[in-house]
């Protein structure tokens with residue numbers, strides 16, 4: 521208790537009786553000190569103390585259940601590629617992580633507010649380095665605090681806090697450890713589902729696209745027509761997704777090597793940003809610029825999808841296209857370089 525401490529410790533000097541030039545407002549005020557300490561119910565009623573302890577234990581229990589939920593979810597939904605399964609797994613993982621972290625935080629706050637000492641403390645300013653006596657006092661205060669928290673004599677509470685804090689990191693560690701035996705074959709990044717003759721289809725309907733239907737200035741989000749035939753179509757879609765636009769052929773700047781990669785002004789480029797892989801999808805018709813919403817890399821669709829602004833360092837890979845006998849747009853081949861951001865063992 522410090523509401524009776526000497527006035528020399530206070531930040532507001534004691535009243536001197538001086539009066540301001542206005543004559544009505546004192547220049548200095550009497551330090552009112554701290555209000556009297558109000559004991560809480562848990563301080564004086566054993567039943568309230570016990571109830572608060574049970575509440576803290578329950579909150580740690582919530583954290584424990586959340587962490588167990590994350591681990592169970594991780595193993596129940598390991599590699600199911602369906603959207604519904606991934607959505608459910610993500611939701612359950614999120615709820616589990618939230619409960620795991622929230623339980624510990626809420627329990628700590630409730631513990632501090634109801635069971636730990638709430639006596640007001642005042643500390644005078646002093647040189648940063650404490651002398652030996654003060655440091656010994658600090659150690660003693662820590663020791664007293666630990667004793668005051670009741671951790672020593674509340675066995676159930678001690679078990680709950682230790683269990684919750686020890687288990688919480690598992691919700692991160694278990695999925696990480698689970699990845700150690702994963703598939704690290706980076707050669708899969710080099711190829712997509714596009715093959716010679718694969719029709720370009722609308723995403724997500726999968727309807728093939730006729731070249732005659734693509735008007736100048738229009739934009740299509742494109743997938744391989746046979747995408748759904750793959751067992752891992754979500755992963756394949758992430759690599760093969762393409763953005764297709766039709767420009768006035770006179771606006772196109774094409775190198776000799778790529779002159780036959782387009783069809784009457786229709787060009788197709790990977791939609792995976794070469795910076796860190798976001799989907800580039802904001803096309804500005806007048807400038808032919810394609811913007812990545814993540815970090816504003818901008819690519820010129822009229823000039824080989826070269827970078828004109830932003831952190832991306834490479835142009836978007838181009839998909840060589842042509843038309844088949846029925847007039848549908850088809851790929852001539854896979855991309856000629858890996859799509860997406862740079863990674864280790866990448867040649868280009």
Ligand code: FES
Pocket residue numbers: 793794795796797798812813814815816817830831832
């Ligand atoms: S991911 Fe496209 S700019 Fe960063």
